[in-house]
Every structure is written in structure tokens, then in C-alpha cells.
Amino acid sequence: MSQPRTVYLDHAATTPVDPRVLEAMLPYFTEVYGNPSSMHRLGRAAERAVEDARETVARILGCNQEEIVFTSCGSESDNLALRGVMLAARQNGASAHLIISPVEHDAVAKTAAQLADLMGFAVTVVPVDRYGQIAPEVVAAACREDTTLVSVMYANNEVGTIQPVRAIADIAHPCGALVHTDAVQTAGQLPLDVRELGVDLLTISAHKFYGPKGIGALYARDGIRLTPSQSGGAQEQGRRAGTHAVPLIVGLAKALELAYEEVDIHNAHSARLRDRLIAGILDRVPDAHLTGHPAQRLYNHASFVFKDVDGNTLLMHLDLAGIAASSGSACKTGQPEPSTVLLSMGVEPTWALGSLRLTVGRQTTEADIDYALDVIPEAVEKVRKVGAWLA
Numbered sequence: 001m002s003q004p005r006t007v008y009l010d011h012a013a014t015t016p017v018d019p020r021v022l023e024a025m026l027p028y029f030t031e032v033y034g035n036p037s038s039m040h041r042l043g044r045a046a047e048r049a050v051e052d053a054r055e056t057v058a059r060i061l062g063c064n065q066e067e068i069v070f071t072s073c074g075s076e077s078d079n080l081a082l083r084g085v086m087l088a089a090r091q092n093g094a095s096a097h098l099i100i101s102p103v104e105h106d107a108v109a110k111t112a113a114q115l116a117d118l119m120g121f122a123v124t125v126v127p128v129d130r131y132g133q134i135a136p137e138v139v140a141a142a143c144r145e146d147t148t149l150v151s152v153m154y155a156n157n158e159v160g161t162i163q164p165v166r167a168i169a170d171i172a173h174p175c176g177a178l179v180h181t182d183a184v185q186t187a188g189q190l191p192l193d194v195r196e197l198g199v200d201l202l203t204i205s206a207h208k209f210y211g212p213k214g215i216g217a218l219y220a221r222d223g224i225r226l227t228p229s230q231s232g233g234a235q236e237q238g239r240r241a242g243t244h245a246v247p248l249i250v251g252l253a254k255a256l257e258l259a260y261e262e263v264d265i266h267n268a269h270s271a272r273l274r275d276r277l278i279a280g281i282l283d284r285v286p287d288a289h290l291t292g293h294p295a296q297r298l299y300n301h302a303s304f305v306f307k308d309v310d311g312n313t314l315l316m317h318l319d320l321a322g323i324a325a326s327s328g329s330a331c332k333t334g335q336p337e338p339s340t341v342l343l344s345m346g347v348e349p350t351w352a353l354g355s356l357r358l359t360v361g362r363q364t365t366e367a368d369i370d371y372a373l374d375v376i377p378e379a380v381e382k383v384r385k386v387g388a389w390l391a
């Protein structure tokens with residue numbers, strides 16, 4: 001029996017490392033292995049690699065090198081932004097209020113919940129519309145005298161919707177609040193210039209743009225005090241302790257540089273395949289809706305809900321046919337409850353349980369899309385029939 005083909009449509013969960021990125025990283029495992037904090041030659045060579053990487057990231061974000069903090073992942077960057085800013089405000093003796101949206105990644109949502117539940121901070125979750133978009137006016141309405149931080153993601157991982165970050169920042173700043181954006185899904189697709197975006201803090205993670213897993217960065221505007229969430233050594237100007245992951249830092253910078261050198265080519269390729277997927281699924285599957293914004297969405301992102309379908313069962317059927325996809329966010333698979341992101345957008349629970357996320361990438365081909373459009377409608381019908389028998 002021949003193995004079924006593998007069609008990877010889960011690039012929002014992670015991406016393969018670009019071979020050029022791997023090549024750039026390799027010398028820093030075995031040859032230039034010094035600790036960047038060491039005084040000697042090997043240490044200085046490693047430090048130079050870290051600082052070159054920082055310069056590359058700063059150039060793409062349009063900021064100063066000192067404004068970049070390397071972390072272990074996107075989640076850690078989000079944690080540091082929220083906990084760091086809120087705890088620093090408290091250290092200053094200020095009462096501090098945080099605003100987030102209901103569609104934030106758990107790295108923001110659960111950190112905010114911890115700040116509220118364990119540390120007594122005031123947190124407001126503002127509503128989103130049916131596309132999962134945050135209106136700047138709702139942020140304005142939620143702003144208080146003591147609002148310290150507004151954290152809204154640049155684009156959503158589950159439904160692909162792009163947020164009006166600039167407009168939200170323009171509203172939050174006059175209130176005296178700082179603005180953080182989780183740009184993990186947007187890095188490599190949309191401009192990351194922090195001055196243009198008007199944000200004070202911004203999170204990225206390398207494995208979402210063809211870099212290695214386990215490395216992220218946080219932009220924190222000059223002058224922003226961050227209480228470190230990981231304390232210890234004085235690395236990253238005391239903002240994040242721990243010996244630098246030199247090969248991973250080199251990989252993050254190389255991946256980011258390549259992604260923006262080639263951004264137009266990749267976006268055009270993704271958008272063409274995404275649009276075929278969306279049109280094909282809506283055409284061939286009865287009782288199917290696109291989730292997220294129809295136009296203001298990530299170039300590679302197609303997401304749906306199907307009425308009366310168990311999303312996890314559907315994923316298993318697709319996996320057997322060699323299609324790697326996701327239901328809602330990858331971190332949530334195995335959990336049978338409907339996605340809180342979809343519920344916050346007003347999706348009915350009977351529909352929200354049947355969510356499917358298909359995210360294309362650089363190596364996705366037209367033939368992959370043909371195959372997916374052959375397999376998915378049949379799989380949805382099969383899962384629907386079984387569900388109806390069991391009901």
C-alpha cells in the first residue's frame with residue numbers, strides 16, 4: 001500500500017526551518033560556542049553574533065538595538081510585556097489597569113488572568129465584533145485614569161483577522177496607556193515597523209517565520225521599565241536573565257531578514273492558494289462559513305466553521321488522508337469545548353465545535369490545494385453522518 005501524501009496546512013502552528021537559516025546557525029553550535037557574557041575571544045565572537053542579530057531585528061522593526069530583548073519564545077515575550085509592565089507600575093506605587101481583547105493568545109489571556117486573580121490587578125476584556133475585530137471606540141470606552149497597558153494582537157491565530165493596531169494605539173496613548181501587540185502571526189507577512197504601528201511593545205517568535213523553535217523577541221520602547229519575569233544574570237540589560245541562545249538568536253535574525261526580503265513573493269503565493277481554499281470549501285461544503293474578517297486577514301490563513309461537525313474528529317479523518325490541519329489553535333487540540341475566540345465573536349456553539357483552520361506556506365503547491373479540496377468536503381460529510389447516528 002502506498003503511503004498517502006502529506007499536505008501540511010498548519011503553518012500558523014509552526015513552520016519548517018529554512019535551510020539557509022539552519023546553515024547560518026550551525027557554526028554557533030560547534031565552532032563559536034563561547035558565552036557572550038565571557039571576556040575572552042570566544043565569548044566576544046559569540047557576543048558579536050548576538051549583537052549583529054539584534055541589529056538586524058532592530059532594522060526590520062525600525063527601532064534601536066537596545067530596544068530588543070531576546071526571549072525563549074513568543075509566549076515568554078508576551079509574559080514579559082504584560083507582567084513586566086504591570087509589576088513595574090506597581091513598584092512605582094501606581095494602581096494599574098490592563099485592557100486586553102477576548103481573542104488574545106493564551107500567552108496574553110492567561111497572563112492577564114493571573115495578574116487579576118493572583119496579583120489583584122484590574123483587567124478589562126473588551127468585546128470584539130463578529131469578525132473578531134476590536135473597534136478602537138471600545139478601547140476608548142474601557143480606558144480609565146489608571147490604565148497602564150493595552151494589549152491587542154496584530155493578527156489572530158485562530159481566525160486570521162488583522163486588528164487596527166495603529167488606531168487603537170492612537171486612542172490608548174492619550175489615555176496615558178502603553179500599547180503592546182502580539183505580532184507572532186504577522187511577522188513575515190505584514191510590516192513590523194513599530195513607529196508606524198505606534199506600539200510601545202511588540203512580540204515575535206521565530207518558529208512562525210521559518211526560524212527555529214524556542215526563540216522569541218520583545219521590542220520594548222526605550223525608557224519602559226520592565227520587571228523581569230525571569231531573574232538572575234544581567235543579560236539583556238537586566239530585562240531577561242539567562243545565557244543567550246546564540247545559535248537560535250542568529251537563526252531568528254536570519255529568518256526575519258529572509259522573510260522580509262522575500263515578503264511580496266511569499267504573500268502573493270499564499271494569498272492565491274488561500275483564496276482557492278476559501279472559495280473551494282465554501283462552494284463544496286454545505287453549511288460552511290468562513291470565520292474571521294473576509295478581507296482584513298492574514299495572507300496564508302483560511303478558517304471555517306461547519307455546522308454539526310466535531311472538529312477534532314474531522315482533524316483525525318484529515319490526518320489519515322495525510323492532511324495536517326488544525327481546529328482553532330494548536331495549543332487547544334484535544335479539548336472538546338468550543339473555542340472561546342469563536343464564542344466571543346458570537347458563533348453559535350453548534351457551529352463553533354466544527355472549526356477548521358488551514359494555513360498555507362512557502363512550500364504549499366496548487367496540487368496540495370487540489371488534494372485538500374478533494375478530501376475535505378468528503379471528510380466533513382462522513383463526520384456529519386457519524387455525528388447524526390450518534391445523536
Ligand SMILES: *Cc1c(COP(=O)(O)O)cnc(C)c1O
Pocket residue numbers: 012013072073074075076078105107153155156157182184185205206207208214215216
Ligand atoms: C504561536 C503563538 C504564540 C506563542 O509563541 P511560542 O513561540 O510558540 O511560545 C503567541 N501568540 C500567537 C498569536 C501565536 O500564534
